[in-house]
Amino acid sequence: MPKISLKGMNLPTSPIRKLTNDAESAKAKGIEVIHLNIGQPDVRTPQKALQAIQTFNEDVLAYGPSEGSLTYREKMCDYYAQHKIDVEPENILVTTGASEAIIMTLDCITNEGDELIIPEPFYANYDTFAAACGVKVVPVPSSIDNDFALPDISDISALINDKTRAIFICNPNNPTGYVYNQEELSALADLVKEYDIFLIVDEVYREFIYDDIEHVSVLTLPGLEEHAILVDSMSKRYSMCGARIGCLVSKNKAVMEAALKFAQSRLSPPALGLHAAEAAMDEPMSYLKEVIAIYHERRNTLVEAIGKIPGVVVSVPRGAFYCLVQLPVDDTDSFAKWLLTSYSQKGKTLMVAPASGFYGNRKLGKSLIRIAFVLDRQKLKESAAILEGALSVYPHTLKAKIIQ
């Protein structure tokens, strides 16, 4: 039998989806599975976007420009201007979700064996994108003790070597919900300028900010024009994950020229998704305000309900819609599987993402799970009750911690 690739063999399965078969089996047994594992928003896609789909009236569903239509990129410039981000259409390349924007970025800036520094825990799929591009992820640990703030800049600089091509963060962060502040971003900016490497920031949760803090985009940092690469997506902002429309934004001309070559090779972004995404931007600002208010309430409900469970520590997310929760169990991979295969409460159970998959160092995060709060408050309260019940009977619950 012909051999497959090393990366194909060794790649870990996504922690977000790896228990899918167990979830399907639970459902086949008649158990309702509450999905806390995946960031699939339940809020309605903007009416303008849905209408645009229904009134699509081209005769031929044709390729569009590889970089995305000019009208769409102009609208994106207007949108960015509202966030004090000053860009032109030529700084924007429309991609098939943020996923493709990240892959293209790595294709454009790394050679085989190069390194990428990422604070961990990090969005697990970054690992797969890096593997696909032959890049090594060098994780730098952040801690639940300070809600996963940026690690000390000296910890990061200590990891930079000749192979380092970029520092990569997600802001607001998935899976931690941490929102990096001006000071942290300025420190990173100084560092990447000093070593002449890139700073890649995934800002797909830009608007999803709770409490009284402001989001700082990498593209607003002065003097960072050649070093900053922004990854973005319409998926979460407009609850249109299925559209698969994201973008890569940079003022570095060499990066944009290289990215265009990769973009041309795959011909064009999805035309229908782009059509819907363009219409979504016509939705009044009130849409997004209402959505953020909903998530804000959900965040509060979840943190309060989960925080009450004995032995459980919650890192309070300030942004995005994920929450890392430390459980009094020794291995959340086993626990998450057990929830689906061996536990139910009134015919219901939970699907959660074990957090070890969000760490480069797979020995870390063993007691953490990631919860996506993309369900209504009642479901979140119910989920907390199920989690509490499960922990009270789980054979491997660390009792010492529970009675703390």
Added chain:
Amino acid sequence: MPKISLKGMNLPTSPIRKLTNDAESAKAKGIEVIHLNIGQPDVRTPQKALQAIQTFNEDVLAYGPSEGSLTYREKMCDYYAQHKIDVEPENILVTTGASEAIIMTLDCITNEGDELIIPEPFYANYDTFAAACGVKVVPVPSSIDNDFALPDISDISALINDKTRAIFICNPNNPTGYVYNQEELSALADLVKEYDIFLIVDEVYREFIYDDIEHVSVLTLPGLEEHAILVDSMSKRYSMCGARIGCLVSKNKAVMEAALKFAQSRLSPPALGLHAAEAAMDEPMSYLKEVIAIYHERRNTLVEAIGKIPGVVVSVPRGAFYCLVQLPVDDTDSFAKWLLTSYSQKGKTLMVAPASGFYGNRKLGKSLIRIAFVLDRQKLKESAAILEGALSVYPHTLKAKIIQ
């Protein structure tokens, strides 16, 4: 300024799109540019697909399964059965166009520095996909003298070494229009079994066959279950390039398992495109018959009209909708640019794809262009007249050849 990647720097621009700026300039001067460069069909997308878009009635445009919905993959199995291809849904992974299917295939079967043997000329973007995956394309030349049939099998086997992971063909071929026959495919099958490597076949033009020949799919070759990987797309078949829906099909379980991991990392294929593609399959068979009949006529019209031009040699395509044409000029890159920048006939000119970009060995194909016959017959006749006029005044036309 931070350095970009070697592949980002060295990657050639797509021959299909590299003259886009010149075409835009010509249009800005009021010249009508007839696009013979790109395989964007002008035929109507099936009514069923367009209706499905207009009646899309989900409230949330959500992620679908990473591998594509089961209902879609079941329908694809029925479709394949009509082509004597016996596959199950688990053998099919839905991708963002054939482009992503090829990238995923290479991710699954190659390590950095591995080699891929491809008869040249070949679809230029294969080069970019290979570069993105760190794979070296080893071209084996085919010749216009026999309409670009499969090179001698001994020429291919001579190139196989420890690094060779696969032989990759496109059948029917883009850009040559050649349709590989049973004998050629059997010879390739024996070869890949002997060396225990993969045979990847891009069959996106499966139905686009003219004259009295039959298409042989790689998945019908006996004993090749572990070695065969099929790349497919709905783009050309249903004139829905913008949907970005393709698939990777294989009975090799290790390949499909690895591919699923890459697929999960990018979450899901475009949901709206998939919705439209699924509906397209309900279109009566007569749709495709009519479409093929149209292309058949166009092929005949083009070959006849171009064949009459002095000094021009046409390779008659038996499949797909491209045609390689040998011109009496020394460098079709310059000629193609000149057509856009310095020539027009009654206010019209042509955009063609210079064929050197379809060769791994860039010294070859210098006198060839690729024409996509995706326009109506009148436009094709007009194009032939413009080409003839252009050649008669082009300063670098090889006069010796013209008076042959």
